[in-house]
Amino acid sequence: MAKITPEEKQRMLEELNIEQFPKNEKGFYILPDAVFDKYMNCLPDGTVNESATYTAYYGGRLQALNNEVRSQGGKALQAQLRQRRSFAETIDIMLRRPATPEDIAKFGLNKDATQLDAITAAAVMQAAKGNIKAQEYLRDTAGEKPVDRQEISGNIITEADKSLIDKIQKRLDNMHNE
Numbered sequence: 234m235a236k237i238t239p240e241e242k243q244r245m246l247e248e249l250n251i252e253q254f255p256k257n258e259k260g261f262y263i264l265p266d267a268v269f270d271k272y273m274n275c276l277p278d279g280t281v282n283e284s285a286t287y288t289a290y291y292g293g294r295l296q297a298l299n300n301e302v303r304s305q306g307g308k309a310l311q312a313q314l315r316q317r318r319s320f321a322e323t324i325d326i327m328l329r330r331p332a333t334p335e336d337i338a339k340f341g342l343n344k345d346a347t348q349l350d351a352i353t354a355a356a357v358m359q360a361a362k363g364n365i366k367a368q369e370y371l372r373d374t375a376g377e378k379p380v381d382r383q384e385i386s387g388n389i390i391t392e393a394d395k396s397l398i399d400k401i402q403k404r405l406d407n408m409h410n411e
Contacts, residue, residue, distance in 0.1 A: 237274050237275070241275075242274065242275040243275075245272055245274065245275040246272075246275050246277075249268070249272050249275070251264075251276075251277070251280075254268075257281060259279070260279075261277075261279035261280055261281055261288070262276075262277070262279075262280045262281070263280075263281055263282075263283060264276070264280060264281070264282060264283065265282075265283045266282045266283050266284055269281075269282035269283070269287070269289070270282075273289050276289040277289075327348060328347060328348050328349040328352070329347050329348070329349070330347060330348050331345070331346070331347060331348070332346040332347055332348055332350055332351040333351070336348075336351035336354070336355075337351075340354035340355065340358070341354075342354060353371075356370055356371055357371065
């Protein structure tokens, strides 16, 4: 927002003729929203817009008029955040849903079986048929996944490094001998 000179503010106020507008119970002017937006750079402190959402201060600074407006915005944000779920939470919810009647019949599950039970039963059936990926899935899920190990070979310390280490060691030895 561009700064305006005091003379420009005075000219705008004269153009506005603010006395023509009603006042609220606190004695501040109430302007239609469009007028408020146009003249907010020069409005006297406390002037409010018609929709009662903002109050103006000289220089065009605005402040939410009441806590109710802020509270409504805060409540809407909290509701939106509650609706958001992490991917893991969504998967957990989906896996805890009841298994379909078809899956219960197909895999011989209990009537209160979940989708996780049906998926596990399907993986067991596939593994029994020789599906290596299903066998690995079951092994890994059961916590028996083999540890991946990597070995680093080669000489990573150079001759210059060894020389520097020797110099440092000699300094340390000399410090202890003093």
